[in-house]
Amino acid sequence: MWNDQSTAGGGFFNSPSQFGNAATPNQAQKTGRRASRTAPIVIRQALHCGDDGVKIWGTEIQIASIVARVRNIRMQSTKITYTIQDITGRMKAVLWLDQESMDEDDKSTPKVEVNDYIQIFGNVKTNRGKKVLMAFKIMPITDINAITFHYLQCINNKIKMEADSKKEKVINNNSTFTGGLPANSMVGVGDTGGSVNGLNARQMMVFNLIRASSLEQGISKTDMYATLKDKMAQMEFENILEWMCGEGHIYSTIDEEHFRATDAF
Secondary structure, three states: OOOOOOOOOOOOOOOHHHHOOOOEOOOOOOOOOOOOEEEEOOHHHHHOOEOOEOEEOOEEEEEEEEEEEEEEEEEOOOEEEEEEEEOOEEEEEEEEOOHHHHHHHOOOOOOOOOOOEEEEEEEEEEEOOEEEEEEEEEEEEOOOHHHHHHHHHHHHHHHHHHHHHHHHHHHHHHOOOOOOOOOOOOOOOOOOOOOEOOEOHHHHHHHHHHHHOOOOOOEEHHHHHHHHOOOOOHHHHHHHHHHHHHOOOEEEOOOOOEEEEHHHO
16 A cells, blocks of 8 residues: 555554554644655555655655554654654664754653653655654644544545546546646746745745744634735635645645744744
């Protein structure tokens, strides 16, 4: 199920005891088009990916979200190494510590213990021949339903990416040229200012709204557009959202209508 071309079942619910004593988050990521993006995965996908990172049906996953149980914690002065396990495998996850933040308020160390369930966001890297998740955010799970929800999102994400891959193949086979722009293209969006962190002025208008939200589920698409409707057309707004998701600047939370900024962790 978790290999790029596999259709075998994942066997997620074979072990009822897997969900005992859970503690964890509630949100995971968005699925979508064939570009670098944020997406939920299982550990087996991380362990079997290539040196260039996780790919699902040809789509590169820049930021992976994994829900797993903590089996071991090793504290060091500059980093914490977690051994994490889900029902598909076990791997190491490394969280590098911000020493200044630790000195100020000790908020850089996640409040998790062995056997807790967590949701972890990061990039899959190869270190000494083994896959390691370089984490930038770890959250304890507080709702056991988040575990099941994550697995369902992984399945749904894989199916949607498979459909997108086959659709793209049909288009490429039937046409050597298309006048349309890629789904994540920002041509014509309106480059009215300089770039800030890779975002132009129009994109920053949307990004700043998302980053300013203090809600756990983020800000809704409806609320954002209500603020921006006098400044840009809805199609331009939708294109900016899709592009920022594809580039990993933002991710969807409780559904594909609510968003948070990745640097808001």
